Amino acid sequence: MENKTGKSDSTFFRQLFLSDIAEEPLGHEVLANQRERFLEVWKNKSKTPSNAIGIERIMKLALIALQFPFPGIYVRAISGRRGVLAKHLAIEAYVLFKITVAILILSSQAFWFFPSVWCQRIVTVFVIYMITESLLYTATLIFCSDVFATPRSYKRNIILLLSDYAEVVIGFASLYLIAGGLKYSGENGPFVSTSIDAAYFSFVTAVTIGYGDIVVTTEFGKMLVILQTIMFLVYGVLFLNFYISRIESK
Numbered sequence: 001m002e003n004k005t006g007k008s009d010s011t012f013f014r015q016l017f018l019s020d021i022a023e024e025p026l027g028h029e030v031l032a033n034q035r036e037r038f039l040e041v042w043k044n045k046s047k048t049p050s051n052a053i054g055i056e057r058i059m060k061l062a063l064i065a066l067q068f069p070f071p072g073i074y075v076r077a078i079s080g081r082r083g084v085l086a087k088h089l090a091i092e093a094y095v096l097f098k099i100t101v102a103i104l105i106l107s108s109q110a111f112w113f114f115p116s117v118w119c120q121r122i123v124t125v126f127v128i129y130m131i132t133e134s135l136l137y138t139a140t141l142i143f144c145s146d147v148f149a150t151p152r153s154y155k156r157n158i159i160l161l162l163s164d165y166a167e168v169v170i171g172f173a174s175l176y177l178i179a180g181g182l183k184y185s186g187e188n189g190p191f192v193s194t195s196i197d198a199a200y201f202s203f204v205t206a207v208t209i210g211y212g213d214i215v216v217t218t219e220f221g222k223m224l225v226i227l228q229t230i231m232f233l234v235y236g237v238l239f240l241n242f243y244i245s246r247i248e249s250k
Contacts, residue, residue, distance in 0.1 A: 024084045030077035031068075037147050038064045050146060060147065063140040070133040088152060095163045098130055102170040106195045109177065120178050127178075131171045134164040135231065142242050161239060165206075165232075172228050173202035181218030206232045 041060050044050060052060055067073045072094060079090030105127065138161060141151070151157050173195070176182050182192035182201060192198060192214060201214045205228050216222050 026080040026084050026087060030073065030080045030087075034064065034067060034073060037144075041144075041147060056143075060144055063136060063144055064147070066136050067140065070129075070136070072133055072137055084152075088156075092160065095160055095167075098134070099163060099167045099170070102127070102130065102167045102174070106170055106174045106177070106199065109195060124175065124178050127171045127174050131168050134168050135235075138164055138235075138239055142239060165235060168231075169202050169206045170199060172206070172224065173198040175224055176201060176216070176221060179218060179220045179224065181216050181221040182214055183217055185213055185215050202228070205229060208233065 038061065039045075041050065041052075041057075041064065050057075050060070072091075075090050075094045076087050080087040105123065141148075141157065177192075177195070177198045180191075182198060183189050184192070192201070197214065204211055204214075205225055208229055216225055
């Protein structure tokens, strides 16, 4: 099938997403490579021996090992069999998929249509699972940057990092609705019941502004606010600065 420019659809989409970059074989099997990196850190036999000790060493080993319980590494493993470009595009598709799922969970409020305790627990565990994967993967890219290969583009990584940021914020918004207790400030203020209100509160909390027009009234909700504030202070100060400094360096 040809489009109006006379090019086939496959050629058009290749030009749109890949330009003239040729496909390259990945050169290794992702799961085996992950295991090898773990053993290299464990035995300190990597190409660039690490001087990490104590907490830093334990964190590196934990971050590498904790990739296995999450789907992301298997997406990279399956797509990586087709080459480097296929793996990169699959990662981007997976990130967009996670954002879409987070938005659907929040907007549909499925945990209210099925108000059983078990349904709410399942949704809560699933949202926390998604948030944890995003945070751990980002932390791995930074704390294990000397273990894995240099990324194709730090600018691309910032785009993916911001996408993960949005997914995590939306995930927290769902947790606030599930936990309940969000209400407009004031003694007789109504309780929050919409996805937009929860998303608004989550984004305001994430950037540590805290207007005070919406507040939490439950202990679990207050714990979520504390956790989200700490996480995003680290996210902004550490993660974004890490990649921005590498974009500016030649």
